[in-house]
Structure formats: structure tokens, C-alpha cells
Amino acid sequence: SKLSSVFSLSLSLYPVIELNHHVISVVPESGLLIILGFILGGIVWGADKAQTFKLLPPTFFYYLLPQIILDASYFMPNKLFFSNLGSILIYAIFGTCWNAATVGLSLWGCYEAGVMGNLDIGLLQFLLFGSLIAAVDPVAVIAVFEEVHVNEVLFILVFGESLLNDGVTVVLYNVFDAFVALGGPRIDAEEIFKGIFSFVVVAFGGSFLGVVFAVLLSLLTRCTKHIQIIEAGFVFVVGYLAYLTADMLSLSAILSVTFCGICCQKYVNANMDEKSVTTVRHAMKVLANGSETMIFVFLGITAIDTEIWVWNTGFILLTLLFVFIYRIIGVFLLTWMLNKFRLVPIEVIDQVVMSYGGLRGAVAYGLAAMLDKDKIPEKNLIISTTLIVVYFTVILQGITMKPLVQWLKVKRAAHADLKLIEKLNNRAFDHILSAVEDICGRIGDNWWTRGWNRFEENYISWLLMKPKARKNRDYLFSIFHKLNLEDAVNYVSEGERQGSLAFIRSDEVANVDFKKQFGSEFTDVMPDIMVDMSNYELGIENFSVTSIVKDTIPSVSLDIHGKDRKNVADDINAHHLLQQHLYRSRKNHRHKFSRSHFSINQSEDEVQEIFQRTMRSRLESFKSAKMGVNPAKKITKHHKKDLTHKVKDFHDASFTWIAQLYKGSVTIKMNPVFLPAMDSPTHSSLPWLMETDAVAPSQRAQWRLLWTPNRLRRLAPMRVSTCSTDSFLMADLEEHEEKPQTDHEEEIFQSGPPKKHSCRKFH
Amino acid sequence: MGSTNSTLLKIPNVEVLMQETGFSPAHIIRLHDRFKALDKEGRGHLCPHDFGAIKELAMNPIGDRIIGAFFSPGKETVDFHTFVKILAHFRPVDKDRPKEPNSPEPINSRSNKLKFAFQLYDQDKDGKISRDELLQVLRAMLGMQVTDEQLESIADRTIQEADLDRDDTISFEEFRKACKHKRFTMFRFCIRPGERKLMLTLCHWSSELQDQHEL
Numbered sequence: 001s002k003l004s005s006v007f008s009l010s011l012s013l014y015p016v017i018e019l020n021h022h023v024i025s026v027v028p029e030s031g032l033l034i035i036l037g038f039i040l041g042g043i044v045w046g047a048d049k050a051q052t053f054k055l056l057p058p059t060f061f062y063y064l065l066p067q068i069i070l071d072a073s074y075f076m077p078n079k080l081f082f083s084n085l086g087s088i089l090i091y092a093i094f095g096t097c098w099n100a101a102t103v104g105l106s107l108w109g110c111y112e113a114g115v116m117g118n119l120d121i122g123l124l125q126f127l128l129f130g131s132l133i134a135a136v137d138p139v140a141v142i143a144v145f146e147e148v149h150v151n152e153v154l155f156i157l158v159f160g161e162s163l164l165n166d167g168v169t170v171v172l173y174n175v176f177d178a179f180v181a182l183g184g185p186r187i188d189a190e191e192i193f194k195g196i197f198s199f200v201v202v203a204f205g206g207s208f209l210g211v212v213f214a215v216l217l218s219l220l221t222r223c224t225k226h227i228q229i230i231e232a233g234f235v236f237v238v239g240y241l242a243y244l245t246a247d248m249l250s251l252s253a254i255l256s257v258t259f260c261g262i263c264c265q266k267y268v269n270a271n272m273d274e275k276s277v278t279t280v281r282h283a284m285k286v287l288a289n290g291s292e293t294m295i296f297v298f299l300g301i302t303a304i305d306t307e308i309w310v311w312n313t314g315f316i317l318l319t320l321l322f323v324f325i326y327r328i329i330g331v332f333l334l335t336w337m338l339n340k341f342r343l344v345p346i347e348v349i350d351q352v353v354m355s356y357g358g359l360r361g362a363v364a365y366g367l368a369a370m371l372d373k374d375k376i377p378e379k380n381l382i383i384s385t386t387l388i389v390v391y392f393t394v395i396l397q398g399i400t401m402k403p404l405v406q407w408l409k410v411k412r413a414a415h416a417d418l419k420l421i422e423k424l425n426n427r428a429f430d431h432i433l434s435a436v437e438d439i440c441g442r443i444g445d446n447w448w449t450r451g452w453n454r455f456e457e458n459y460i461s462w463l464l465m466k467p468k469a470r471k472n473r474d475y476l477f478s479i480f481h482k483l484n485l486e487d488a489v490n491y492v493s494e495g496e497r498q499g500s501l502a503f504i505r506s507d508e509v510a511n512v513d514f515k516k517q518f519g520s521e522f523t524d525v526m527p528d529i530m531v532d533m534s535n536y537e538l539g540i541e542n543f544s545v546t547s548i549v550k551d552t553i554p555s556v557s558l559d560i561h562g563k564d565r566k567n568v569a570d571d572i573n574a575h576h577l578l579q580q581h582l583y584r585s586r587k588n589h590r591h592k593f594s595r596s597h598f599s600i601n602q603s604e605d606e607v608q609e610i611f612q613r614t615m616r617s618r619l620e621s622f623k624s625a626k627m628g629v630n631p632a633k634k635i636t637k638h639h640k641k642d643l644t645h646k647v648k649d650f651h652d653a654s655f656t657w658i659a660q661l662y663k664g665s666v667t668i669k670m671n672p673v674f675l676p677a678m679d680s681p682t683h684s685s686l687p688w689l690m691e692t693d694a695v696a697p698s699q700r701a702q703w704r705l706l707w708t709p710n711r712l713r714r715l716a717p718m719r720v721s722t723c724s725t726d727s728f729l730m731a732d733l734e735e736h737e738e739k740p741q742t743d744h745e746e747e748i749f750q751s752g753p754p755k756k757h758s759c760r761k762f763h
Numbered sequence: 764m765g766s767t768n769s770t771l772l773k774i775p776n777v778e779v780l781m782q783e784t785g786f787s788p789a790h791i792i793r794l795h796d797r798f799k800a801l802d803k804e805g806r807g808h809l810c811p812h813d814f815g816a817i818k819e820l821a822m823n824p825i826g827d828r829i830i831g832a833f834f835s836p837g838k839e840t841v842d843f844h845t846f847v848k849i850l851a852h853f854r855p856v857d858k859d860r861p862k863e864p865n866s867p868e869p870i871n872s873r874s875n876k877l878k879f880a881f882q883l884y885d886q887d888k889d890g891k892i893s894r895d896e897l898l899q900v901l902r903a904m905l906g907m908q909v910t911d912e913q914l915e916s917i918a919d920r921t922i923q924e925a926d927l928d929r930d931d932t933i934s935f936e937e938f939r940k941a942c943k944h945k946r947f948t949m950f951r952f953c954i955r956p957g958e959r960k961l962m963l964t965l966c967h968w969s970s971e972l973q974d975q976h977e978l
Contacts, residue, residue, distance in 0.1 A: 419921075419924045419925060419941060420917065420920055420921040420925075421921050421925040421933070421938070421942075422941060422942065424900075424904070424921065425880070425941070427904060428825065428880065428883070428900070428904065429880065431824060431825050431826075431904070432825070432829060432883070433853075434819075435819075435820055435823045435825070435826050435829040436850065436853050438819040438820055438823070439801075439814070439817065439820070439829075439850075440794070440797060440850065574916055574917045574920040574921070577905075577909060577913055578905070581905045581906040581908060581909050582904055582905060582906075583824045583904055583905070585823075606906065607822045609907055610821075610822050610823065610824050611821050613824075613903075614821045614822070615821065618815070
């Protein structure tokens, strides 16, 4: 009840903060929430004369933290994470140990030197304090880095470190807690050895448990075809279960949830229905945001409590100092070592940001609050200090982080006024270097990674993914599918703008429901689309249809043209345009993780755009190479799943080039959009290359592709399943040749132009 | 090491290659491994589709042009020597190279690097970047939101700024002058200590003044 009231109160004040963008851009949200907490705490204090709202450790650790970690791990960019895993582990393990040891020992040294006055505290307790204050906090890191956009690698290093250091923190905390209980004299080598051993057990045990639950979750989602409505719930339930189980077994709960999320995301997203995926994402974000808000508010509220405050200037100031300094030293030292081994070294500016970004947060406070008062008499001092450190890092460092990053970057890359050709060259050289790097083989291209990918593809995916999902794994296919969806939506909305969808609902043929036409095998793959299939039926020769088509083409194209013409009148600043729109090279891409947005970020859009373009131009070159020469050999599907067919070895460069491009293997996975039907040169089968003698669409319109029913041909059905002998494919068995194919690959076929399909399929 | 030498011996004309390109034996071996990995069918030479199989290149706006740079005009295949020679362009400039008046310019000289970049723009190899070629490059490197008219104005402006002899094209000299202030610190090949692996590091363009060591 207290929790819910604070929750609703803070959430309702959330929009108020949001409205004030000026404030947000300077002070990070988390800082504002803490201040809000102060206010609320003050109100409660004023009313009750005692702090009735407290952040109790169990509340924090069991109700508020798990969903944040689950959110972080579920949306973790896996490829980036694993390629930097070595560095992340070094920072997490050695960095945290370093921080704990140095802070603890330095404080003890200062205490012995008498700076702090009289305290009932010993070396072990200092070390215990060091271990709980050492850990970089994931919640705080997310909160602050979200608003400061740094490059991917830097982000993943700090973020990954903050997640993985929990293993170390838990161990150190428990070890020193036990040591404190034992008392000084009884600690010997055996105990220390037990401590190290327990680290191994806790960390690896926690991670392993997380993986186990990830497997469980994937299997569950694999089997939920008929109960899709509750799929989404499984993610949360199993995720939380992972957390609780690990905690119950005294393993690292955060690590458990982290690895559960990281490992399951791919399979769960593939297995679940799209609606469930969306549900999970939204719900996850809501929960995580809500929890984070509450945590920070509570952190503020708990400050307004006279009971806990014990002020010891020396202790507090020294702690702040040491925490800050040793973080910097630790980061620079470790990075120096790492750069000898890393393929892409971490630059100085990144190291600065990394050290400055070592934020402490609620986890430290939670651990401090869990201390046993009897064993550690100075508990309140520790809590006070922890709170001060948290406020300092979150508020102060949070506020100054963004200006610091900007200042450093500006200082580094001061350019004089460059000519356009220079700007163009700069970017071109970036791209060239990325390309050469890729040609020479980069980080991901060693034997281990390839071996793992192969293993994963063949065995793990087989186990954990739905068969349908496995077929759709194809990268190209998924882009194609996305494009289709986009185009379909655009097509309909464009049509609606024209007045009515009458031209769709032509009276020639009834609306075609894909489901009915092509069987249920397609429904999982293709969206439900109401499409005028009449031109498939009757071809372009049918005048009535063509007239409708012709009527629509001009209007749509002209419309686009008109929009273009309006812009010409504006004064075009070439420099500005160039700056804005040049594609960014790989190293300039932004990080993808965000608390509040999970939509595709601009980089991914750009990458997709480039990818599409490259594919189109390759196809065009292929087409021009093939035109008038030999028609491409047709591929048809085989009839039984276990027949091994191999696609005939096409020595035509472009053709196999396209086919192999995304598998990189000899076996060819045909994606029909790239498989032009070449039975005769007169059929311009590639929809976007089809000539219409209507108004020539502007280049932009062409790029935008399919505005007309004609061009919806691209949505022509693709064969995905292998099992049944589908009638419409049988239709084109005229010139087929049986091609062998290897076992593992399923084939996607298309044969002949759509026109031929229609002849037989509707019966 | 014995294994190193034996691998080296398998590569024909490897001494000439090392001499011409300046790569060390370890680099050559690494590149050879990579060449073999790319050449999946084991033919001993690479075709465009072998490069096309590298997925990341498809996500590079000028990836296809770069692939094209490996293939000399008329040739359909790239053998190992050509492969290494092209990649030699990206070695860092040898600052301590003695300047022999009669020896040919090393592949990784600043001038040759610029020529490589120039050829990416100049597809028809006439020694000049025409307006059309520039348009093509711009189209490739700019996002879809840029309209054709905007594109043309950018191209016009670019030529205007860089073209000194007013012939509406950018010649190699004009190109070189335009890039005067950039230092080409490109790939730095180093060996990871203790292993045969090649550590590739990427140095960024720095906007320092013209390097006196270079030509």
C-alpha cells in the first residue's frame, strides 16, 4: 500500500517533469527524481515527524530491482556484448575488486592516521564498506547514459560492467560479512581460499542458472502456439523465477536474470507471435521505468530521516575522494592493459567518460541497509555515506556528464571550415576503412565465433526455436517482410488519401484473402492483405484493370513529384545538407539501448536503407547481365522434405553472389524477390524495374517502390514451407529441373511470373 | 617457426610480394588465411560473389565500389597477389623509408592512397571525376531524404569549390589539393604478442597539418 501510493504519486508527477524539457536536458531525470524524493520525504516527515516511508532492502531487492535488470538484459545488444565480453569481464571483476580493496584500505589507513576521529570500526568493516560502495550501479548508469549519447562500445563496456559486477559485489559483500562475523584473528588462508571459491560458485552458478531458465523460457514459448495470449506473461514469470531461484540458492541473482534475458531474447522473439513480442516490450519498459522512478524517489525520501544521519566529515569526504580517484586510476590501468589485447583500442576520451561514468546507486544503498547493526555498530554512518556518494554521483556527475562529453569531443575534433569535397572524403574514407576492415576480417571473424555460430544454428536453434521461426531467421527475409509490411501500410494509407480504396476493391475479382488463397502456411509469413489480384489473373492486357491502374499511377506519382517540386524553391544549403544526410560509418553509430524507446534507431534505418539499395543495384546489374542471354534456370521446390536437393551451381557471378550473400555458404537459400522469373525477357519481372508508360515517377518515388497495385507483385507469395505440394507451384513445373540441396537448408522457391500462378491456383 | 615457413613456401612468389608491398611474413600469412576463408570453393582466386558474401559490405554505401576496386578492368577474378597488393594501400606510410630516386613509389605512399580513393569516385577511369560520377557517389552516400534537385545542387557546389581550372570536372591534382590538410593514417597492422594473429587497428583521420615526411 505504501509502495503503491508512492508509485502512483511519483508516476503522476512524472509528466510534470517531462513537460519541462529545459530542466531535463540539464539535470538527468534520475537527479530530478531524487530531488522529488526529497520533497516528498519532507512532506511525509512534516506530517508524521518520522519517516514512515522507507526503502526497505527486501522491497528493493525483490520488487524493484529484478524488472530493471530483466529489461536491461532483454534489450541488450547481444553481438556487441559478446564481442566485448572479455573487456567487460576484466572491468567487472578486476575493476570492482580494485575499487573495493583500494577504497577500503585507504579509508582504513586514514582512520588509523586519526583523520576520522573515534569510530568503532575495524579493517574488515572498512573492507566491507569498500565492497559495497565499489560496485557501479546498472540503474544509475542506464539513467544517466541514456541521455548522454556515447558510442556503442563505450556504452556496452560501462553497462556490461555494471551488470556483471554484481557477481563480484555479492561475493565480496558476503565474504566480508562472514569475516566480520568471524572476527579478525580467525581468518586464515583457508577462509580466503573459501572466499575465492565462493566467487567462482556464485558467479558461474548464477550465470548458469540464468542460462537454464533461458532455455526453459525458450522451450515454453516454442510450445505456445495455441495459447498465444499468455505467452507474454511467461517472460516475466520465468525471468522473475530466475531471480528468486538464484537468490534462494545464494547465488548471484542479478547475474541470473542478466543471462536469462540475454540468452532468451533471440529465441523468444522468434517464437512468439508479433503481438506478444510487442506486449512484452511495452510491458517490460513500463515496469522498468516505473521501478526506476520509484527507486530514485525512494532514495530521495530516505534521506529525510533524522534517525539515520551520522555525520563524520572525514569519513564522508574521504570516501567521495577515494571513490572518485580510484575509479579513474582503475579504469586507466585496466584499459592500458586491455588495449594491448583488444582489436579496437579504447581511446582516452572513452576512458575518461568511463571513469566519470562509474555511478553508484541504489544497489549500494540496499546493501548498506542490509548490514547487521550488531555486528557493525557504525551502520548509520555507512548508510549516510552511501547515500551521499549516491547523490553525488547521480546528481552531480549526472549533470556534468553531458557537458563533459561535449566539451571533450569538441576539443578533440575542432575542424576548420571544410570544403564540401573534404567532408565527403572524410566520410568516404570512413566507409572505405570499414569496408577494408570487413574484407580483412574483423573481430567476429575468427574460428571460434564461426564455429559457435554454426553450432548455434544447427543444434540450439533446432531445439529452442519453432520450426517456422527457424525458417524465417533469414536476415534478408526479415527485411523483405518488414518492407512488405511498410509498403502495404503505405499503400493503403495512400489509397485512402486519394479518396477511397475503390481501386483496390475492383469488381473484377473479389478481394483476395491470402489466407484462403494460399493456405495457412503463408499466414504466419505474410500479412493479411486485401489486394486486387485481378492483374495477377488477367495480366496487363486487361484494359479495365489497367485503366484503373493507369489512373492511379499518375496521381500517386505526380503527387510525389509535386512534393518534390515544392522543396526546390527553398534555398538549399549544400553544406548543411551534406552534414545532415551522409550515411554514418559503423564506428559512428549510436548505441541501441534506451530505457524509453525501443524503436529502431536511426542507425539501423540507415543500415537497412543502404542494404536495400545495395541489393537493388546488384539485382539490376545481374538483370542487365542476364537480359537477352540465357534465361535463368528455374528452381522448383521438391516434394518431400527429406529429398536432398542442391541448387545447381550457377556460375553466373551476380546470381550466386546474391544468393550466397547472406549465408556465406555454398548452399543457396533462395529468396524469391531476388529470383527474377526469366522465362522471357519481355516480362519485366522485377516489379520495381517494370516500365509503365504513365508519368515516370520521380526517382524518389521509384525508390519508394510500390505505390501501385501492379507493383504489389512484390508481395507475391513466397514459398516458405516445404511440406505440401502446393498447387500453384505445381503449375510451373514445365521447365523445371530438379536441383539437389543439402539437408539443413530449406528452400524458398518461386517459379515463373505471378501471371502463371493464377491460372491454376484458384480452383 | 617451422609452421610459418612452410605456409609461406606454399604461396608462390612470396618474396616478391613482400618486397613490393612491405608486409611482413606474419601479415602475409594472416592475409592468406583470410583469402582462403573468403575463397570458399577453393579455386585459388576470388570472384565478386565471394566478396558479396561478406554481409557487412552490403551495408556499406560504397561497398560495391570497393569490391570493384579489387578487380582490374576486364578481369573477373582476384588472385592472392592482387588481393595483397590492393590491401597494401592501407598500410601506414613508412616514415623512414630511404628515398631512392629510381625505385618505384611504394604502394602505400600518400599519393597512391589518394589515387585509390580517387578511383573509387572515377569509375570510368578517365582521370577526372565528372559531374555524373560525383552525382552517383553522392547518391550512394546520402540518405533517401535528399531529393534529386538537392543532390544536384550539392554536386554543383562541390565541383565549384574544388574545380580550379573550370572544366567542370575534378582532376586528380585538384582532388589531391583538396585533401591537402588530411593525414592518411590508415590501417596499422600489428601482431598480437605471442600469437600469429593480426591485430587490426583503425586510426582516425586527424586534421593536422600536412605531414612533412610525406611526398
